[in-house]
Structures are given as structure tokens and as C-alpha cells.
Amino acid sequence: QSALTQPRSVSASPGQSVTISCTGTSSDVGGHNYVSWYQQHPGKAPKLIIYDVSNRPSGVPDRFFGSKSGNTASLTISGLQAEDEADYYCCSYVGDYTLVFGGGTKLTVL
Amino acid sequence: EVQLVESGGGLVQPGGSLRLSCAASGFTFRTYWMSWVRQAPGRGLEWLANVNQDGSEKRYVDSMKGRFSISRDNARNSLYLQINSLRAEDTAVYYCAREGGTYYVEYWGQGTLVTVSS
Numbered sequence: 001q002s003a004l005t006q007p008r009s010v011s012a013s014p015g016q017s018v019t020i021s022c023t024g025t026s027s028d029v030g031g032h033n034y035v036s037w038y039q040q041h042p043g044k045a046p047k048l049i050i051y052d053v054s055n056r057p058s059g060v061p062d063r064f065f066g067s068k069s070g071n072t073a074s075l076t077i078s079g080l081q082a083e084d085e086a087d088y089y090c091c092s093y094v095g096d097y098t099l100v101f102g103g104g105t106k107l108t109v110l
Numbered sequence: 111e112v113q114l115v116e117s118g119g120g121l122v123q124p125g126g127s128l129r130l131s132c133a134a135s136g137f138t139f140r141t142y143w144m145s146w147v148r149q150a151p152g153r154g155l156e157w158l159a160n161v162n163q164d165g166s167e168k169r170y171v172d173s174m175k176g177r178f179s180i181s182r183d184n185a186r187n188s189l190y191l192q193i194n195s196l197r198a199e200d201t202a203v204y205y206c207a208r209e210g211g212t213y214y215v216e217y218w219g220q221g222t223l224v225t226v227s228s
Contacts, residue, residue: 003154036214038155045205045218046155052212089155093213097143097160097169104154 004029004090004102011108017078020105022090023071028100030071034093037066037075040104041086050075077107085109112136112217114206119222126196130222132189132206140164140184143209146191148202149221156202159191160209196226 005023012018022029022037029035037050048057050066053073065076073092077084090102118130130146145160159170159180168180179192189206203221210216 032213034213038215040155045220046215047218048210048214048216051210051214051216057216091155091157091214097162097167097213098171099145099157099160099213099215100171101147101155101157 002100004092004100006088006090006102006105008103009106009108011110012080013110014080014082016080017076018080018107019074019076020088020090020107022073022075022092022102024073024092024100025071028092028094029068029073031095032093033068035066035068035073036091037064038089038091039084039086040089046089080109082109112208114208114217114219116204116206116219116222119204119224121225121227122196123228124197124226126226127192127194128196128224130191130193130204130206130224132191132219134187134189134206134208137208139182139187144180144182144189145207145209145215146178146180146189147205147207147215147218149205150199150202153202158204161189193224196224198226200224201226 035053038046040046053068054066088105113135115133146158161180181190205221206219207215208217
């Protein structure tokens with residue numbers, strides 16, 4: 001299971017939108033509609049923000065939007081706020097009940 | 111409220127073994143798949159293993175097969191991870207996690223730090 005590929009860092013100003021990509025293969029991202037995204041603030045446990053490509057758990061603002069095209073999944077955050085500054089990880093099902101994470105992306109709100 | 115509380119971490123010498131525990135509460139433990147995920151200092155998340163509801167199905171990341179063993183005790187609402195032949199690169203925060211309805215991690219514990227050093 002090879003880690004999914006994410007950009008190391010992205011940045012944007014408050015109020016703007018930013019998109020984080022997550023690239024895999026036809027065996028993981030492209031082969032299943034089971035991509036999830038997690039937000040992690042420094043020193044804290046990760047928090048689920050998107051599951052099954054585009055579903056948001058209760059309590060997650062609709063500023064967070066997940067999508068997928070082919071072997072690449074994306075997380076778009078609109079109306080950026082200071083508290084969105086965090087690390088973001090994608091995760092995909094790879095078959096036989098196993099999962100693989102992306103390398104993580106550090107989001108900086110300028 | 112779902113709570114996952116890990117314990118058992120600490121300083122271990124290379125070559126040693128460790129058993130991590132996770133106490134679950136706030137949900138019907140026996141009805142969920144459970145996972146372990148780790149994060150080395152300054153690094154990303156790494157899914158390690160999971161186990162099905164009754165403990166009969168276990169899956170591992172390929173690189174850990176043979177050294178790691180996941181198990182659960184539904185009577186005690188507890189999840190375990192046995193790690194053998196510890197190496198410096200096993201130094202990480204180990205998270206206990208509850209899986210969701212399909213294939214994702216829905217809830218996370220706060221993690222327990224394992225440090226492998228002589």
C-alpha cells in the first residue's frame with residue numbers, strides 16, 4: 001500500500017478558497033468511492049471532515065467540500081477562516097478492508 | 111459521547127515489545143470495526159491494522175505484518191495492539207480509532223506515545 005500523494009503545503013488568504021488534491025491509483029482512489037479527509041491541528045488528534053468522497057459528518061461546515069475525478073480526490077475549503085489553518089490528510093480504501101493515508105498537506109491561512 | 115482512551119505507551123529499548131490498549135466507551139463497541147493508526151514525530155498518518163466486530167477478521171498494512179498483532183475484548187470494550195521487535199522507526203503516537211459505516215475512521219483517541227530508544 002503506497003501513500004497517496006498530496007501537496008506538502010498550500011496557502012490562501014482569509015475569505016478565499018483553496019483546494020487540496022490527493023492522487024492515487026485505480027487500485028485505491030480511482031477504484032472506490034471511499035475517500036475520506038481529516039483535519040489535524042498541532043498536538044491534537046485528527047478529525048473526520050469528509051467521508052465517502054463528499055459526505056460531511058454532522059457539525060462540519062458546508063465550507064468543506066469533497067470531490068473526486070479519476071484517480072484524484074480533492075478537498076475544497078471556501079470562505080477560509082483562521083481556524084482552518086491545520087494539516088489535512090486524505091485517506092482511501094484500497095480493498096480487503098484496508099486503508100491508506102496521504103502524506104498530508106499543511107494549510108496556511110495568510 | 112464516543113471516547114477512546116489509549117494507554118501502554120512509553121520508552122522501550124530496540125528489540126523490545128509493547129502492548130497498547132484502548133478503552134472504548136459511549137457506543138456499542140462490539141458492533142464496530144476498530145483500527146490503529148500511528149504518526150511519527152513531524153510525519154503523516156499511517157494506517158496500521160484493523161479488526162472486525164467479533165475479532166475474527168484482521169487486516170494489516172503489508173510492512174507491519176508479522177511484528178504487529180491487533181486484538182479486541184468485547185467483554186471489556188477494549189482494543190489492543192501488540193508490537194514486537196521494536197525499532198527506532200516505530201517511534202510514534204499510536205491512535206486507537208473507530209471506523210465508520212463504510213471505510214473511514216470516524217472517531218479517534220488522543221493517542222499514546224511510543225518511543226524506541228536505548
